[in-house]
Amino acid sequence: MEHIFDYNVTVKKFAHFVWPSILMMLMIGLYYNMDSIFVANLVGEQALAALSMAYPVQGIMWGFAVMLAAGSSAIVAIKMGEGDQQGANEKFTLICIVSIVSGVLFMALCLFFLNDIIDFLGATGTIKEYCRDFLSVLIWSFPAAFLGQLFEYFIRVDGRPVFTLVLYISGGIVHLILDYILMGPAGMGIEGAAYATLAGSIVIVLVGGGYFVIAETKLKFVKLKNDWRFIGHCFVNGSSEMVTEASAGITTFFLNSVLLKISGDVGVAGMSIVFNIHYLLISVHLGYIMGVAPLISYFYGAKDYAKVNVFIKYSKVFIVVTSIVSAVCCLVFGKYIVMIFERPGSELFDIALAGTRYLSIALLLCGFNIFASGFFTAYGNGPVSALISMSRALIMTIIGVELLGNLFGMTGIYLTLTFAEVTTLLLTFIMFRKYRDVYHYRFFPGSGDDI
Numbered sequence: 112m113e114h115i116f117d118y119n120v121t122v123k124k125f126a127h128f129v130w131p132s133i134l135m136m137l138m139i140g141l142y143y144n145m146d147s148i149f150v151a152n153l154v155g156e157q158a159l160a161a162l163s164m165a166y167p168v169q170g171i172m173w174g175f176a177v178m179l180a181a182g183s184s185a186i187v188a189i190k191m192g193e194g195d196q197q198g199a200n201e202k203f204t205l206i207c208i209v210s211i212v213s214g215v216l217f218m219a220l221c222l223f224f225l226n227d228i229i230d231f232l233g234a235t236g237t238i239k240e241y242c243r244d245f246l247s248v249l250i251w252s253f254p255a256a257f258l259g260q261l262f263e264y265f266i267r268v269d270g271r272p273v274f275t276l277v278l279y280i281s282g283g284i285v286h287l288i289l290d291y292i293l294m295g296p297a298g299m300g301i302e303g304a305a306y307a308t309l310a311g312s313i314v315i316v317l318v319g320g321g322y323f324v325i326a327e328t329k330l331k332f333v334k335l336k337n338d339w340r341f342i343g344h345c346f347v348n349g350s351s352e353m354v355t356e357a358s359a360g361i362t363t364f365f366l367n368s369v370l371l372k373i374s375g376d377v378g379v380a381g382m383s384i385v386f387n388i389h390y391l392l393i394s395v396h397l398g399y400i401m402g403v404a405p406l407i408s409y410f411y412g413a414k415d416y417a418k419v420n421v422f423i424k425y426s427k428v429f430i431v432v433t434s435i436v437s438a439v440c441c442l443v444f445g446k447y448i449v450m451i452f453e454r455p456g457s458e459l460f461d462i463a464l465a466g467t468r469y470l471s472i473a474l475l476l477c478g479f480n481i482f483a484s485g486f487f488t489a490y491g492n493g494p495v496s497a498l499i500s501m502s503r504a505l506i507m508t509i510i511g512v513e514l515l516g517n518l519f520g521m522t523g524i525y526l527t528l529t530f531a532e533v534t535t536l537l538l539t540f541i542m543f544r545k546y547r548d549v550y551h552y553r554f555f556p557g558s559g560d561d562i
Contacts, residue, residue: 120418120421120422122425125421125422125425128272128402128403128406129272129398129399129402129403130402131267131272131273131274131275131276131402132267132272132275132398132399132401132402133394133395133398133399133402134276134398135263135275135276135278135279135398135401136394136395136397136398136401137391137394137395137398138276138279138280138283139279139283139394140390140391140392140394141283141391142279142283142286142287142311143387143390143391144387144388144390144391145286145287145290146162146290146304146307146308147159147162147383147384147387147452148451148452149290149291149294149295149304150162150294150301150304151380151384151452151453152452153294153295154294154300154301156376156377156380156459157237157238157241157376157380158241158300158301159380159383159384159452160238160376160377160379160380160383161234161238161241161242161245161301162245162301162304162383163363163367163379163380163382163383163386164232164233164234164238164242164367164379165232165234165242165245165246165249166359166360166363166383167232167360167361167363167364168221168228168232168246168249168250168360169249169360170356170357170358170359170360170361170363171356171357171360171361172217172221172253172256172257173256173260173356173357173360174352174353174354174356174357174358174360175213175217175257175353175357176210176213176214176256176257176260176261176356177260177349177352177353177356178345178346178349178350178352178353178356179206179209179210179213179257179260179261179345179346179349180210180260180261180263180264180265180349180352181264181348181349181351181352181404181485181488182344182345182346182347182348182349182350182352182488182493183202183203183206183261183264183341183345183348183349184264184265184267184268184405185348185349185404185405185408185488185489185491186202186341186344186345186348186491187199187202187203187206187265187268187330188268188405188408188409188412189408189409189411189412189491190202190412191268191329191409191412192408192409192410192411192412192413193412193413196329197333199329199330200330200331200332200333201333201334201335201336201338202338202341203265203330203331203332204332204333204334204335204336205335205336205337205338205341205342206261206341206342206345207258207261207332208335209342209345210257210258210260210261211254211257211258213257214253214254214255214256214257214258215253215254217253217257218250218251218253218254221246221250221253222247222250225243225246225247225250226243228246229242229243229246232364232367233364233367233368233371238376241300241301244300244301244302244305245301245302245304245305246305247305248302248305248306248309249305249308249309251309252305252308252309252312252313255309255312255313255315255316256312258316258319258320259278259282259312259315259316259319262278262315262316262319262320262322262323263275263278263279263315263319264401265323265330266278266319266322267401267402267405268330268405269328269329269330270329271322271326271328272402274322277318278315278318278319279315281314281315281318282311282312282314282315282318283311285307285310285311285314286307286308286310286311287307289303289306289307289310289311290303290304290307293306293307294307344491347493347494348488348491348492348493348496349488349493350493350494350496350497351484351485351487351488351493351496351497351498351499351500351501352484352485352488352496352500353497354497354500354501354504354505358500358501358504358505358508359386359390359504361505361509362504362505362508362509362512363386365509365512365513366382366512366516366524366527367379369512369513369516369517369524370382370516370524373516373520373521373524374462374521377458377459377462378462378521378524380459381458381459381460381461381462381463381466382462382463382466382524384449384452384453384459384463384466384467385463385466385467385470387452388441388448388449388467388470389470389473389474389528392437392440392441392470392474393437393474393477393478393481395433395437396430396433396434396477396478396481396482397481399426399429399430399433399482400481400482400484400485400486401485403422403426403485403489404485404486404488404489405489406418406419406422407419407422407486407489407490408489408490408491410422411489411490411550416550416551416552419550419551419552420552420553423552423553423554426482427554430478430479430482431478433478434474434475434476434477434478435475437471437474438471438472438474438475439471441467441468441470441471441474442468442471445464445467445468445471446464448467449463449464449467462521465521465525466524466525469525469526469528469529470525470528472526472529473528473529473531473532476529476532476533476536477503477528477532479536479539480499480503480532480535480536480539483496483499483539483542483543484496484497484499484500484503487499487542487546490546490550492546495542495546498538498542499535499538499539499542502531502534502535502538503531503532503535504531507530507531507534507535508527508528508530508531510530511523511526511527511528511530511531512524512527515527515530
């Protein structure tokens with residue numbers, strides 16, 4: 112981080128800073144997909160549907176974990192940009208404790224209410240048993256997931272974005288190997304996928320914790336200092352990221368409810384494949400904003416607005432190019448991507464392939480919405496960021512599922528993501544124009560607002 116901060120920004124230096132986050136998110140997307148791939152191929156269609164039915168619990172957990180990590184890291188990065196390293200260290204130490212406590216509380220609540228949660232999700236019969244097998248193990252990984260997410264964000268803030276790859280390479284390798292062993296030779300079924308996730312999460316925490324304890328870092332653990340206002344600010348500032356993650360779980364719940372009525376278990380399993388592909392492809396955008404957000408926060412804190420505008424220029428090019436590439440991948444290679452999960456000739460394959468092709472439209476639009484949400488978080492404007500995230504990931508998606516799904520069946524379900532992205536894009540452009548003078552950035556060409 113210090114090199115790109117101390118000298119003029121070039122494309123090479125900028126790319127060097129952001130590519131680890133992009134690659135890291137792609138890896139996360141890949142090994143999230145690995146669970147589904149192994150379950151689909153080694154356990155079966157109903158187990159794949161159970162993963163989708165159980166996802167709302169995991170999505171809400173990730174929402175709270177990311178809220179703490181994203182909200183606090185932006186505040187700490189601004190403190191570092193202002194030159195207040197001691198204040199940054201105090202806040203970093205405090206949020207680590209808060210994250211651990213939050214993870215333990217979330218785990219305890221889920222374990223205590225596990226049967227009620229499974230009933231609420233609507234799972235029945237064999238799928239219900241698969242859900243119980245999966246969640247009863249997965250829930251134990253929540254404290255590690257909270258702390259691992261925090262370490263990943265703060266390692267980037269500390270100026271070592273490449274090291275975030277070490278976190279997820281190490282955790283991902285363990286996860287992948289155990290997925291194969293536990294669901295393959297060991298024959299543990301869907302429960303094996305949960306144990307693999309638990310082991311991978313623990314490895315990430317050990318590697319991330321080792322970084323801050325052993326390595327020479329800017330951010331250091333110091334004497335704990337209570338700051339309730341900071342904790343509250345973290346919740347508010349990270350609320351958009353929470354909405355993005357948690358909304359995926361909430362919308363999955365509504366989606367599954369409609370799918371069970373329209374096409375049954377096979378529809379739930381088919382759309383779970385589509386959403387796995389969707390997450391993998393948008394992980395490029397998620398990783399990009401995770402990489403660039405600390406730079407925006409730092410230079411905004413340092414009042415170096417010119418560099419922020421350079422980052423915006425690079426961002427517009429990146430978003431357009433990657434959006435087109437993602438859409439083309441779905442249209443041209445969709446069949447081969449779906450074949451990783453399911454062989455051609457089945458109803459499950461046909462549903463997943465149709466959904467993947469419709470997905471290409473949404474992928475052309477989502478990049479700017481994802482960037483906008485993270486962009487305003489980087490400025491510490493949690494409410495606007497949350498509004499954008501809530502629109503695309505929650506409100507408009509649920510409206511699309513309930514309205515389009517009930518009116519047009521599976522075609523309406525396929526178009527839900529496009530509906531959400533189009534409506535949110537209008538809001539995104541309005542917010543960009545409204546706050547350009549407040550934060551001294553330039554986004555739109557023409558009328559003195561060009562880069």
